[in-house]
Amino acid sequence: MEQPPGFVDPSFPNHVCKLNKALYGLKQAPRAWFQRLSSFLISYGFTCSRADPSLFVFHQGDSIMYLLVYVDDLILTGNTSTLLTAFISRLHKEFAIKGLGKLSYFLVLEVVHNPTGLFLTQTKYANDILTRAGLVDAKPVSTPLSTNDTFVSDGQPFSDPTLYRPIVGALQYLTITCPDLSYAVNQACQFLHAPTEQNYQLVKRILRYVKGTISHGLVFQRPRFTSILGYSDADWARCIETRRSTYGYSIFLGGNLVSWSAKKQPTVSRSSCESEYRAMANTAAEIVWITHLLTELHALPPTRPTLLCDNRSALFMSQNPVSHKRAKHIDLDYHFVWELVMSGKLHTRFIPTKLQPADIFTKSLPRPQFEHFRDLLRVRPPPFRLQGDNR
Template structure:
């Protein structure tokens, strides 16, 4: 008969663990061996009728092969674990096996003369477990208490590694929120009042309006236009995307105002992007500190020259005068003249402090006295301030805070949606979070990246099937246009899709998706400004002659470098059709010269005048020749204004037009799609690269 060893895990009296049990059927009744020895600590069953505990006693001799364990006889307890040994295996063993239990067979190799093993005190009482087998109840006849021993599962032939054996444990589940849970932006003011976060933000805004003396409650005059309003809610975020605060604003519906009655002039200037990059380049070159300020409730500081009436804020109607209206004493968000009123108020105060308003950019204010210099850039209520010393910067901030409620946000790090990182003599301008927002809006967060924003054969036309949602197309295209603030590498592709805002087609949408795929692969790229000598201005100009398949108009492009920094660029469709490539290139040269002339004036006002001639590089020999020679014939008569403008700048020594090989014409990236290798080389030449630091440094 084929034998089966003892189950693994049963520890015998001898203290030696039995060998593993191979898989196979258990032997039938009567095929087992001797009964286990009884423990003198116990009699039979307990007085309360509980089954007796049986100890697995005895062991087979070391030289023998274990025999099959016997099955419990009929009538025995079904969950009493069993273990057997040879008839003379231990002096502690009980009598011989009763009738019905066969002695060990020859296959087991056990004999009566086997040397017994010493007993060990390690026998333990174990609770019964599922699958445990029990020894015959006859074991209790000797007075030995039965001990329940669990039977583990059948051992695998292969060595098993478990977390318990290796000491590896699963991590403890913990709720780890890197950002606080946000209350959703409410759609109505009633929903906001039900949320304590938004209710607190509304109360704060209303109290600020009252403390500012923004209005007087008066009975509604007959026949006046009453401007309505609504609450606007928004999450104000830190540069890393975490919540800064809940912001609620009471905004008037300016579209209900009547021109000539409720408002007159509405224009308000904002600082130009090229001015920002120029000032940052100068601050880097001079190692000046750069800070940012934020004006609290900026539009509330403006003074109105017109009489305007509006409704009381929803949710904050005066219970004693519910029928009264607000007669505005100061400007309020939503009014058409609000930005202009705020700018006039702020500019007047700066002039009283000794600042002068730059002629080249109305939102640039300059203070200069002796060796002290301050530059202030204003974009609505966001301010960038840099000064020749920390003490002068501090005095300027204190003077502004005495007049207006504003926060000093410290070194420049986040301005107009731009992330600003300054470290190791450079500034990295990027819009990574803005790119992620655009991708999420377009549903392309997990899109497959591509290496270029536009292919070399792309020439968009007005043909193709209309897009399903023109509003979404315009929204994404407009967002991409703002993204070119720090990404000149997508300027040409964005210019192409923006040409068809009025009637977008499916090929135009396909190009937008390609741009987004390119941005997905270059999330961390941005414009790098180095510490460089700001005494040289270099311009690259180019044109794609008759590139539009519908109108045959050309595309002009230029890039302007101050030292090693790209500070201005453009990709624009020419307004008229050029009759030759020389004409198209010359128009591009004229655009580049005009931008360079403006930048020279800007640098002069910033007290950093250029003494060198501005070099303008063009890859068209004819255009270079026209800039210095008084050639006049039928093919160039209609570009006479551009000719005279460029020649005048050349004659006074401000500009010099030179030829450059096409392989070094960096402005090509603004006028056409380029092969991948050329595109990446030119992109690097424009200083569009990923940041080399992981966190924002100080400015």
């Protein structure tokens, strides 16, 4: 550590300070802390996940422990209470830590335990966003965007972009437990550099939807079956300014939503088949990552993952080794998905559009469709009643 300005020793101006302890605020502090913690965990018997470097897995016989690290916040779980107690005791001796008991709040995620599983929500965080925007008393709406709402770059520039950007950034983090916001927030994020008055009015509509669903969150239930099911969808040439397609996917493990995305494709697709196939390739890549993670967690389902798509042409390309000149330019994605299917690591199937939950990530939908797909994603109100409520 260099001598700070104003405190340089005139006798030894080229000497450096010896850093005995990493402190908050130093650039090297997080790296030094993680190295110290990971060295201890590995010496105890944990292995660092290759799929997620912040995850450590302990496996000994039938006993398993998972430890997730976020800077100096740790989540620990396992299937043997005696093993957990012994490890926590050792952890207390090694580090000055504080145990907070059963997981209830982590990085503004609120975790509610119930007899059938878990309920994840961000009610307090959503309320803070509404307070910042001055919309705590706003009138709720039933969908984030109407079917006619479109974000555009033309129009009167918004007078205070520094208000637009932090609100949209905060909404991005809210999608962790509210995937139904993903499409609308993705559209808003594309105009952070130069928002217009119309764009801000649409963001206010998103906030009014948040107001009406402020207690909603993700429901996780104990699965009756364990399998990986992915849904892939794309809306061809959705962007009216660039004609790039918007794609989305949702991946379920045992019926519980574990991964989702809503993005604009980086290049223009020449057909709906191409945009759908590129969406399938991105979904397949995410499924492969999830299978690697579950393998390290010793929880990989015995059945191969299934990817469902509502475009028969894209499905045909994934299942048949027939390449033609119209598919030459998507050669890389073509071989990636096709090889997964041919090797038996992935199964692709057709699904009707009306049963396609990933449709909610590609476009604005009418209220009945939106609420139907939102329910399929298991985004719901709290699955419990207040005491004394006999309704």
